[in-house]
Amino acid sequence: MLRSLLYVPGSSPRFLEKAHERGADAIIIDLEDAVAANEKDAARAALARTVPMVGQRGAAVIVRINTHDETTMLADASAACEAGALALYIPKVSSPEVLHQLDRHLEPLESAANRPPMRFAPLIEDPAGLLNATSIATGPRVFALSAGGEDLATSMGAQPTPEVLRIPKLMIHYAAKAAGVLSFGLLRSTADYADKTALAAAISEAKDFGFDGATCIHPSVVSLLNDGFAPSxxxxxxxxxxxxxxxxxxxxxxxxxxxxxxxxxxxxxxxxxxxxxxxxx
Structure with a gap:
């Protein structure tokens, strides 16, 4: 089970060094939104050290790459592959084409390293991706789908309220279930991690709907996710x-x-x- 997926900024040694102590089922080393533009190259170069470090207690290690330009995207994917990461979190996926591009890019690297194929978790963050969720879910290497609630709301000129996000998140969830892959998320934004009562209720609701787990940006949420998504x-x-x-x-x-x-x-x-x-x- 991947009940809890903890985001850790790839440029923050303080958070990376303690990530393995948090009890998360997976650690997502973030090279994208949590890393300043002038620190992205260093965060990518550090993956050779940070991937094994955050995974030392058995957590699955996933890397969220940048997709704003092809050169950076492929460099991030290469570094994650060479560092031994299990999977890529791929933001702003609007169609399956980017998955096929990454698949072709990684095949020779994996073969040369004699390592298992990396898996993909596309993040759907705009209306085009939402309407293409079914084809994205059946793309190469996909093991899970998730919605980027804040970006999705922003792309629609909307606010990330539960009412705004509910139907889009359910559409992505149903696409994941139809494809037989995992579905990560809550039916609300996870930006407000301080309201533990509301978070616990949202986790219980997501579990009832069949979501498999969710990401979080603060270690204090990990235990809520682990308890909430695990069968009692x-x-x-x-x-x-x-x-x-x-x-x-x-x-x-x-x-x-x-x-x-x-x-x-x-x-x-x-x-x-x-x-x-x-x-x-």
Whole structure:
């Protein structure tokens, strides 16, 4: 499970050195918005050191690259690949073409390094990307989709309120689920990380909708994400009991049955099995 994905500025030694202590399932080393223009080259060059450093306790290491120009994009991707990062977070993806370009660029580098192929998590941040979400989700190497709420609202001349972001984020979420890839996000902007009560409610809502996890920009949110997106002990216990009842019913030649006062049929059993599988995956 990738429940929590913590952004860390690629130009901040203080945050990078402590990132592995935060308990996040994944660390996203950010070369894009969190890094000043005059520090981007140094942050990229440092990946050879920072990628293994932030991943030393087993967190998946992902690099958010720049896509504002081709030269910088490919240089960022090359450095992330050579440093051993698992995946790229690719901002401002409006169509699958950029994914195909990166795929072609990385293949010979991966072959020369004898390393597994990197995976892609496109960030959809404008209306064109939103309307192309289905084709982006089925692009090469994609393992997850996410919405960039602040940029998406800005590109529409809108405010990043829950009402504005809800439908676009759900559209991207549905595209991810249709393609069988992970879906990261909350149905609101994550810029206000201080309101823990509102964040906990948003995480619970996102879990109900089937989101797999979410990114955060502050370490204090990591535990909320880990707890909120993980199945609770009560949920797991009930799922195991339901599966046992379903297996017994199947042995007796019974399809639908009643479990703890509620009607149960195949979709409900399938959901319980999926819950168990996610918790042990």
């Amino acid at each position: 002990a009560e949920e797991l216990d009930r799922a195991r009991r339901l599966i046992a009842a379903a297996d017994a019913a199947a042995q007796a030649g019974i399809g639908a049955f009643t479990f703890e006062g509620k009607f149960v049929d195949l979709p409900i059993v399938t959901r319980a099995r999926a819950l168990i599988a996610r918790s042990s995956g």
